[in-house]
Amino acid sequence: MPTKRDPNKPRGRMTGYAYFVQTCREEHKRKHPNEQVVFAEFSRKCAKRWKALPMSAKEKQTFIDMAEKDRLRYEKEMKEYAIAGGETKKKKKKKDPNAPKRPQSAFFLFCADRRALLKGENPGWTVGEIAKALGKKWAVATPETKKKYADQGEIEKSKYVKEMAKYRAQQESSNHGDAKRQKIEKPAASSSASSSESESEPESD
Incomplete structure (x- = not known):
């Protein structure tokens, strides 16, 4: 049974590429409000556009800066969350030493x-x-x-x-x-x- 997520735990950090995809999605929604998006195809197009942007490109750097800002936000919130007594790491299920060993391939x-x-x-x-x-x-x-x-x-x-x-x-x-x-x-x-x-x-x- 999956463990219930703590609602007080900080939202995970986003990468520069994730911000780029989010922007592309919002841009597409504005231009084609009634069009249904096929996620797999849309993701491929976003990945192609992202790869085409050189690392020195101003547009790409904007998303990288956004990701860096979000990383600092996440680290700060996680420290505060840990101080408040929140769990920062998932507890590993203790392995029973008497359990049979899995077969090798x-x-x-x-x-x-x-x-x-x-x-x-x-x-x-x-x-x-x-x-x-x-x-x-x-x-x-x-x-x-x-x-x-x-x-x-x-x-x-x-x-x-x-x-x-x-x-x-x-x-x-x-x-x-x-x-x-x-x-x-x-x-x-x-x-x-x-x-x-x-x-x-x-x-x-």
Whole structure:
């Protein structure tokens, strides 16, 4: 279920291009008030016009200046929002360490088999360079090789589906048990509180 947006949170900042599109839309509406705009086509035309404007162009710079002004506005409002106790970052959902691991794709299984060898042959390579080389090797791999890893991927996927079904069943059982315990504990706590109150209540004359 999507989280409800805080109405007090500052509006996101706009880019120079976003201001340009907004201006184009207003301009088009003035010239053609009754024409229905096809958004995808209109966006393509705006992008083409924006690219055609050189960075030194006065018109383009106007929108860039507007974006910079909006950036300063956004940063100022976000600071004030944070001081007031607003959340500035989305909370990440805590991952359950007991949850089954997602299955790897054929490509990732292929990389796992060849990464150590490639790293040993090229000790000076960065992670990015190794990833790029593995991508090239996968691109030229034979259909038989790709099928081998695709089959492994299907086995992992099938195993994951079974493990997830078992994991979810355990979670539901655990949640049901917790809810049941809470129902039992609440009346007991209420009864205990009532008993305590009656014991401490002063006797009437």
